[in-house]
Amino acid sequence: MTRPSSIEPLLRIGELGRRVGLSPDRLRAWERRYELLQPTRTAGGFRLYSARDEARVRNMLAYIEQGLSAAEAARLAVAGTHSSEDGAAAGAAQHELADALAAFDDVQVNAILDRTLASRGVEATMRDLIYPSLRELGDAWARAELHVGQEHFAANLLQRRLLGMMPADESHPATSRVVLACPPGEHHVLGLIGLGVALRRRRCRVTLLGADTPIDVLARTADAVAPHAIVLAATMPHCAPAARAQIHMLARTHRVLLAGAGASPAVATEVGAQYLDTDPVSAAGFVAPPSSHEAS
Numbered sequence: 001m002t003r004p005s006s007i008e009p010l011l012r013i014g015e016l017g018r019r020v021g022l023s024p025d026r027l028r029a030w031e032r033r034y035e036l037l038q039p040t041r042t043a044g045g046f047r048l049y050s051a052r053d054e055a056r057v058r059n060m061l062a063y064i065e066q067g068l069s070a071a072e073a074a075r076l077a078v079a080g081t082h083s084s085e086d087g088a089a090a091g092a093a094q095h096e097l098a099d100a101l102a103a104f105d106d107v108q109v110n111a112i113l114d115r116t117l118a119s120r121g122v123e124a125t126m127r128d129l130i131y132p133s134l135r136e137l138g139d140a141w142a143r144a145e146l147h148v149g150q151e152h153f154a155a156n157l158l159q160r161r162l163l164g165m166m167p168a169d170e171s172h173p174a175t176s177r178v179v180l181a182c183p184p185g186e187h188h189v190l191g192l193i194g195l196g197v198a199l200r201r202r203r204c205r206v207t208l209l210g211a212d213t214p215i216d217v218l219a220r221t222a223d224a225v226a227p228h229a230i231v232l233a234a235t236m237p238h239c240a241p242a243a244r245a246q247i248h249m250l251a252r253t254h255r256v257l258l259a260g261a262g263a264s265p266a267v268a269t270e271v272g273a274q275y276l277d278t279d280p281v282s283a284a285g286f287v288a289p290p291s292s293h294e295a296s
């Protein structure tokens with residue numbers, strides 16, 4: 001799969017600050033101290049920040065809210081991952097999980113997931129274990145080493161586990177609402193669900209429509225719930241382009257973001273949407289609304 005390298009729009013520091021609820025001074029300090037941001041420069045020397053920078057700031061804020069120090073929060077937001085020792089362990093667990101899925105061993109799959117959830121938490125489990133294992137399985141399927149029964153078993157079991165990670169706790173009032181759907185014909189929904197889990201953890205109210213959603217149904221739902229954003233995720237290359245006229249209409253009245261390998265910055269621009277060029281967990285930092293208070 002080719003991943004597009006550019007994300008629009010590029011922001012000046014004041015605009016970035018407004019979006020994330022932090023002063024430019026604070027952002028500059030975090031850039032200097034933690035190398036949190038990686039701006040490009042205009043010909044005139046002004047720094048321009050990307051959606052990836054915005055996502056890093058939001059993820060850092062989310063980590064701080066979870067009680068981490070600013071330095072630790074920045075380290076996690078920059079790495080997006082973990083130390084090399086953790087990385088080796090994650091790689092081993094990924095193969096172990098893929099093997100257990102291919103062997104229809106649900107008991108072992110659940111044990112691996114429970115162990116990783118306990119040691120690494122929900123977001124690292126999704127990003128560093130579940131999604132890489134799915135890619136490993138998909139590659140094996142493409143080489144005809146697995147049959148479609150194994151792919152269906154894996155997808156159903158992991159979908160159930162991902163949905164189980166969605167916090168149901170409503171004691172913290174939701175800060176905003178996001179509608180999540182796949183365009184017509186698109187059945188790859190696991191990335192979308194992972195984004196839902198990460199958004200819910202950031203106190204967004206998530207309205208999950210899921211796979212194969214007609215755009216007129218999505219529009220009616222959006223009119224009913226007035227979301228802060230709508231995210232459409234596509235893996236197959238034809239699904240989003242086939243619905244481009246309807247998505248364009250939707251983007252006139254709602255903030256629409258496209259995600260997944262079946263979308264691109266070009267398709268997103270064409271339909272008046274933004275492209276989320278990142279994984280489902282990191283994307284939550286970009287989709288969630290700006291925090292209303294400034295963290296230390």
Ligand code: B12
Binds near residue numbers: 190237278280
């Ligand atoms: C599970 C699976 C299925 C399941 C999906 C069930 C479900 N509940 O979702 C089922 C069995 C239904 C299925 C069906 C098909 N699949 Co399938 N499937 C997969 C598999 C193994 C995993 C997909 C997945 O969830 N990955 C997890 C996501 C998060 O990882 P990712 O895909 O690498 O995505 C990256 C980015 O695109 C981005 N991203 C993706 N989604 C999202 C969402 C959001 C919100 C964000 C922000 C980011 C994001 O994040 C990732 C980077 O970290 C992949 C293998 C693979 N390489 O991924 C094949 C794969 C996607 N499938 C493929 C194919 C060909 C099919 C079928 C045509 C045939 C088949 N295998 O049965 C049908 C088509 C169905 C349809 N019309 O949609 C091909 C696609 C090739 C292509 N690009 O054309 C793949 C790549 C397998 C392969 N190696 O050939 N599939």
